[in-house]
Amino acid sequence: MVDIQLNATINGRNVSRAAKPHLRLLDFLRDDLNLTGNKEGCGAGECGTCSVFVDGVLMKSCLMPVAKAQGAQVDTIESLAKSGEMSVLQKAFHKAGASQCGYCIPGMVMAATAALRANPFADREEIKERLGGNICRCTGYQKIFDAVELARDVQNGRVPATALLETDTADGDVIGKNVRRIDAPSKVSGRLKYAGDMIMPGMLHVQVLRSPHPHARIVSIDTTAALAMEGVESVITSADVPGQDGFGVFVHDQPIMARDKVRYVGEAIAAVAAEDALTAKRAVAAIKIVYEPLPPVFDPDEAMQPGAAIVHDYAPDNITKHIPIRVGDVEAGFAQSDLVIEESYSTQAIEHAYLEPEAGLAYVDHDDVVTVVSPSQNITHHRHMLARIIAKPISKVRFIMSPVGGGFGGKEDMIYQGMLALLAMKTMRPVRLVYTREESIISTAKRHPSRTTLRMGVMKDGRIRALAMRMVCDGGAYGLSTEGVMRKAAILAAGPYAIPNVRIDTYGIYTNNTPSGAFRSFGALQTQFATESQLDIIAERLGMDPFELRRINAMRDGATTHTKQKIGSVSLMRALEATEQASGWEAGAPTVRGPTRGDLNHDDVRPSVTLGTRFTDSANQEAAE
């Protein structure tokens, strides 16, 4: 296809240039004009971080073919803070602490700008509705709403512009003060460069071939046709790994590309470095692989049974890790109990959904140091593993952590950095890989799905005598952080309660599902969901207030934990009391008393939502002002 000649006004400047017709407006802005402030988060119009103004209308630039911008006036996040002076809204984001990882923020600022243009007097509920097309994974949105309200009030003269300034710390101590985030100006203005925004001269683009099978032997890989393509510099497979291949946070069971067999759909098998991403994609399609499908196993309970398919030869029972905790004699504890309750719980796999998909660059520097720049949450460990994989001394491996557009544990795994390093070594040129959203979702770790059986025995007065828990988690195809997750899950499973008899077993199991790994709250979320649900079931049976039941069993200062550790100060009682007071909790047993509660509709409760009912007519509002 021939290039199109695009004439448009972009951030107030006339632009006239040739553009590839397959580009989206987002690609043209980011790749051709290097306006990387607006990000790509999903490529499907769902997250909103690519939002720009086209002829003054908020548009998702990932959905717009570049040709549609012919003759248009396009304004990106860069247009808002010309010459470094932030807009009122950007200053309000800074002041309110509305940015965390910052990756959604350029789009969020654009959407908020549009909201206040549409209705300069929008109330909080209307602001929420107008930001409904933009996803933020870090902030919980609350400080974003605060920021938009602050900007609205400053713009309308209801509060002075000084409200946007730093909290006064002239009295000396800065600890305990709401010092504005030092990274916020770069985030609200789109100036911060994440790995996917970085370019290096002579840089090649990487694409990855991924497994379509959950479990299959790789019979052969033929890269001849791919390598022969014009613009392709290198194609790598596991055969190119010079050292001892294997990474993982606890067990090094994962090769940087599948070796001999694939264990899950989406596993990397080969990678291509080419002059541009499109050529690399075409080369990936030209790689020929012959697979011999193997029987897969998808259910962790089935995987533990004899005769199940074996995912890793070193673990013929498919158990990645079992963690036991034993205190006292649980059977005796249940025998003594007045009431014994047993229930089963399950939790699902969860995607981290950080707005920044994985991305990274690698190059070999003037001292032959293999350097990887990526949003890695653990560069220290990654360099140890990579050094072994590429057979270099640690001093010849360097990791630089680029700004992380959300992690939540999902960027602790060295899932793609090995391929980048190898391609940089092969080509002696800088290489860059940027995942699509789909690639990120199918190939990276999830929160462990769990199945838990929990038995608890209590006395009539509420004292817990015994707790027995068994949790089986689907760890997926590789170990990643499974061992650590099982350990933390077990240690914290019984909750912050003094219980004389405890038996806990957590199991992480290999299957041919997407691997599970580190995720904020690391196993403790799964086990304490069960324990805290069960405590309410018990409170109802005993006719006891749920706070009271927890108080009766709470660890106190100097308690001994279920791992037999003596700890010092225990702040649990303070936390219980603070929550009870702040919420105005009305004491009583949890006997479905919602309909008769007297503590609902507290001042700190938001109104409930009925979609689409809160847009107001800005003209009327203004008149009412």
Added chain:
Amino acid sequence: MARKRGRGMAASWYGIARTATVDRSAAWAEIDDGGSAKIVTGVTEIGEGILTVLAQIAAHEIGVKPEHVVIGDNDTARAPEAAHAGASRQTYMIGNVVALASREAKKRLVDVMAEMWSAPAESIRTGNGEIWAENTNHRITMGEAVACAKNRGVVPIGSATFGTNTTGIADGKGGDGAGRPWQAYVFGCQVAEVEVDTVTGEVQVLAVWAAHDVGRAVNPQGVEGQIEGGVVQAIGQALMEDYEMKNGHTTTPGFAKYILPTSLDVPRVNSIIIEDPDPIGPLGVKGIGEPCMVPTIPAVMNAIYDAIGVRVFDLPATPEKILMAIREKERRDAAVAIQAAE
């Protein structure tokens, strides 16, 4: 009425920094020309606000303003190891070590000024970019003090390392799990208020009150940001998010199928910060990143039960699941009523 409200609560605990292993971190500090502070340590933002926290800590320890603190990049070839960004360990492991390194750098500068002014080192104070000797007229800017030090051949630098007194747990075959997995523990509690639409099965979380011990809040707004974000992530898992697989293939490969909380799904989060200082580290700080997520899901499930008498054991509590559970409860209640009538 189709919409019913209820409340539920849950408590929680969590360990700070790496689990059942020795954790460690290191930092370098320099009081630079012009009186700014330069901190180099293996840390980068993952969004939690650690750079700002470290700037506040260095500013507090050295006596400069937070905006005059420069933090070097996280780079294995250029910065000392501070290990990973996770495990709710950043403020605890890196905050504490930056405090220690800053103290050493400051001590170098103070020793020079004490000698110059013939004043006891204990009488030298710093703050707001100035350094002075108590009960004297000696008072100069930090920038001037750095120049004095350099004229005497001293560059005011410091370095520190911070490690935990922790152990593995006995989790081998036949083990009982005994050990010291952490040296700092935190506790929390949350109340959730929900509204359940019994016609559509939809659950709205209208409010969460969240009280969490953080040891000492360096930046309260940042702590609130962590709590608000953690609560909303947990609500995602409680009510809507589900990475589904069929025969090894995901059926939720994008945000059209994998549903995340958006601005209309979030409750008002009311954070209550509890400060029970850690007695071991130099600052008393602990952590908040992960602990704030733990009690939310059971608090929401307990609240749903309070509202409609239906308990969800299998996450997420989607509208479909809530409706099915309501139908089942109605059948059960009807059967009980018939039995009672007979």
